[in-house]
Amino acid sequence: MHDLRSIRENPVAFDAALAKRGLEPQSATLLVLDEDRRSLTTRLQEMQSRRNEASKAIGQAMGQGDKDKAEALKAEVAELKQSMPALEEEERAKAKALNDALAAIPNLPADGVPEGADEDDNKEVSRWTVPRAFHFKPAEHADMGPALGMDFETGASMSGARFTFLRGQMARLNRALGQFMLDRQTGENGYTECAPPLLVRDEALFGTGQLPKFAEDLFRTTDDRWLIPTAEVSLTNSVREQIIDDLSAPIRLTALTPCFRSEAGAAGKDTRGFIRQHQFDKVELVSICRPEDAHTEHEHMLESAESILKALELPYRVVMLCTGDMGFGARKTFDIEVWLPGQDAYREISSVSWCGDFQARRMNARYRPEDGAKKTEFVHTLNGSGLAVGRTLVAVLENYQNEDGSVSVPEALAPYMGGLQKLEPMG
Structure with a gap:
């Protein structure tokens, strides 16, 4: 607002x-x-x-x-x-x-955000490591995944398009990734783990900007609640209608939750594979801070998301979104794009956004600049993926694939995989 x-x-x-x-x-x-x-x-x-x-x-x-x-x-x-x-x-x-x-009016872009109409005008900021050189033609996850337990047919038969049934070692890898991300964000990056509601009311989605403009992208229940499209909604609204007395240090929250999106605005995009699902897991990062701390906190959140990809040794690049490609509530956004050798392309795996006081005004979330001060100000909010679990799973499959169809388990995930070093085709 x-x-x-x-x-x-x-x-x-x-x-x-x-x-x-x-x-x-x-x-x-x-x-x-x-x-x-x-x-x-x-x-x-x-x-x-x-x-x-x-x-x-x-x-x-x-x-x-x-x-x-x-x-x-x-x-x-x-x-x-x-x-x-x-x-x-x-x-x-x-x-x-x-x-x-x-x-209905989106947030105003911050100074320094590149002007442009769409993703073609985004500005690359950095790249990390060189993609692996394969001595064979790398496969896309949608082609190699079924033999490893990524069951598209069963998911579609019970729920329709954009649902997947993960089995055995694939389900274990998906769980391991989520737990690894959550442990890293809480243990090393200063975020507090939360277990928030997955169903919210209208005012929560209004607060973070999904309503009223993007109702068609959401799933609504018969009792007029909504399934969260991201834990950003629940975590950010935890300070709704509050006055925070001490915000000298940012409030950093994280959660691993299922997310639900109708993908109404993505008809025809990524119809194959596990990239764009109606239901997926994600580790979300949210920060509540003072305006003067927002720039530093944005950088910290970006580094926190990047740290997951670095630990998994997955090549990626960071781009700053242009004014025409930013989300509705963002003032400034960095996208992290992971390298997918099967697609021979970088694909988005995280968006890290600073929203200024845009969401805070919609939620009436404020703080006292000084102890005991009568005057209050609106907080600044930030959110980002740390990371999208399904897309990270895809990146692991494609980057760690072997010529025989197996997939090596990244070293960072070894403690979470019960001794399993490779995903093997199940025959």
Whole structure:
């Protein structure tokens, strides 16, 4: 959500920032709605004040024996009472229209974010290690996975497209990756492990920006709850409607959860394999911090995500997303893309985003800048994948594959695999 005061004070800058995202100017429409709402509020306050004055004056007039004046005042009070509900309803309608308009506008890009229309305009920041040179043609995971326990047919038969049934050693590797990531983020990178709800209400998804704009990408239950598309929703909303007294150190939270996405906006993309599923596991990272700590915290979160790929010795690159490719709630985003030799391409495995106070305003999450201070400010929120388990599984399969169809287990995962050093075709 955007700060109306800031828009009033500098509408030109607001529209210029939206233009970087390829959007038309919005300030004029917002300010008209705002002025109408404020005018109605002022009128209602004046009517309320006059009603109170007239009501008090009725008793005085009666005490002075001035019945005519008392009756006139009673008539005025009755008229005010009759006309106010319509104005109150109009004010509510104007306020809703203003809030709805604000809620549909994405966050403003931070300084230094490259301008562009789509992923072709993203800026590569760095690369880590050189991809392995194969002496045979590496296979895609969708082709080699079934022999190792990645059962696409059974998943699809019971649940439809974009569901997969993992068996035996493949299920063990998937579990090992999630546990390894969680242990690394909690043990070395300073995040607190959480076990949050997987079902949330409308206001939680509104707080993190998925609602109302992206409802079609979500799964809704029959009792009007939603399955989380990412643990970002649950973790970030843990400070909803709160005032944090001490935020001298960032609050760092992590969780390994199933995530659920309808992928309505990805029709036709990645229909083969395990890359884009309706249900998948992910280790999510969330930070709540002061504005002055946000830059450092963004870098820390990026390094925390990268540390998983480094430990698994998986080649990757980091790109800064351009204004046209950033998510709705982000001010600045780094994507980590892992190398997939079977596809001969880098593919996204994590997005690490700084949201500024955009989500905090929607959640009303604040902190006290100093101990005991009366004035509060909105927190800054950050989120990222640390990592997407399914996509990391794909990266391990493709990068550690052998010519005989087996897959070597990365050394970092050995403690989690019960002595299993290779995934072997099951025949």
